Structure formats: structure tokens, C-alpha cells
Amino acid sequence: MDELQFFVPVRVVPEPGQPVTEIYGVEEALIFLRNWPSGRQGPVYKAAFNCCSGAMDGMIKPDDARKSFANFARITGILANDAFEKIAINKDGEVLPLPSQY
Known part of the structure; x- marks a missing residue:
């Protein structure tokens, strides 16, 4: 797996009525953010952009960039409704998705 x-x-829905788009990594998140309308680039946008840029430069962990994105x-308001996955954290601090039965 790419680091x-x-x-x-x-999982995001960029515009109402559009299909869900899955963002699989830091580079895709950064591309998505670069295409975000300039009139909507507030502090939360800037934090996500900076985290993703930092991850590309090796300064920030990809998981932290994912959390910020x-x-x-x-x-x-663009996070897909089904994106609220249930997760667990193992003893090493890794985030793991829980099976759908939970």
C-alpha cells in the first residue's frame, strides 16, 4: 500500500444530487482541495490544505491529513451520509474499521 x-x-458528495466520490489518499485530497471554490476557502479549508500539503512533504502523517480532510x-456538509463508519483503535494506535455487524 502506498504510504x-x-x-x-x-466519501464525499461534492454537490447535491451528484454521486459519491471516494478520496483514497493525500494526493487525491489535495487535488480535490485545489478545485474547491476560492470563495469557500475558509480556515477549515486552509487547515485541510496545509495538512495534506504537509503530508505530501513528509511533515505530517497521512492519517492526520485524512482526519483533517x-x-x-x-x-x-459534503461528507457522504454513509461515511460515518464505525471504527476501533488497536493497541498500537491504528484505526481499524469495524465489520458491518457492529
Whole structure:
């Protein structure tokens, strides 16, 4: 697995009525953010952009960039409704998705 790939993709709906888009890694998140309308680039956008840029430069962990991008998507209202996956954290601090029965 590419070290900049997200363990769990971030699912977004860029515009109402559009299909869900899955963002699989830091590079895709950065492309998505670069295409975000300039009039909507507030502090949450800037935080996500900076985290993803930092991850590309090796300064920030890809998982932290994913969290920042997912928070951006949630706060801006584009996070897909089905994106609220149930997760667990193992003893090593890794985030793991739970099976659908939970």
C-alpha cells in the first residue's frame, strides 16, 4: 500500500444530487482541495490544505491529513451520509474499521 494512501477512503458528495466520490489518499485530497471554490476557502479549508500539503512533504502523517480532510468534508456538509463508519483503535494506535455487524 502506498504510504500516502488512506486506510479508509473519505466519501464525499461534492454537490447535491451528484454521486459519491471516494478520496483514497493525500494526493487525491489535495487535488480535490485545489478545485474547491476560492470563495469557500475558509480556515477549515486552509487547515485541510496545509495538512495534506504537509503530508505530501513528509511533515505530517497521512492519517492526520485524512482526519483533517474528513473534518473539512464534515464541516462543509459534503461528507457522504454513509461515511460515518464505525471504527476501533488497536493497541498500537491504528484505526481499524469495524465489520458491518457492529
